[in-house]
Amino acid sequence: GPSSSVSYAVRWHGDRPAVLWEQRGDARSLRADAVDGGWTSDARRGEALWARVGD
Structure with a gap:
C-alpha cells in the first residue's frame, strides 16, 4: 500500500483560497503549482493562504 x-x-478567506492539510506516513513536500506556483510546504500539517485568484 x-x-x-x-x-x-x-476554503475561501476573503478573495484568497486557504488550504488546510494533514499528512500521515512518510512526509512529502507539497506544492500547488496550478493554484499558487510559489507555495510549497514540508510540514506534516498546517494551513496557508494561497495567492489571490487571477493574480
Missing part, C-alpha cells in the same frame, strides 16, 4: 497519504480542505 501507499507509504503516505494527505487529507486536505480548501
Whole structure:
C-alpha cells in the first residue's frame, strides 16, 4: 500500500483560497503549482493562504 497519504480542505478567506492539510506516513513536500506556483510546504500539517485568484 501507499507509504503516505494527505487529507486536505480548501476554503475561501476573503478573495484568497486557504488550504488546510494533514499528512500521515512518510512526509512529502507539497506544492500547488496550478493554484499558487510559489507555495510549497514540508510540514506534516498546517494551513496557508494561497495567492489571490487571477493574480
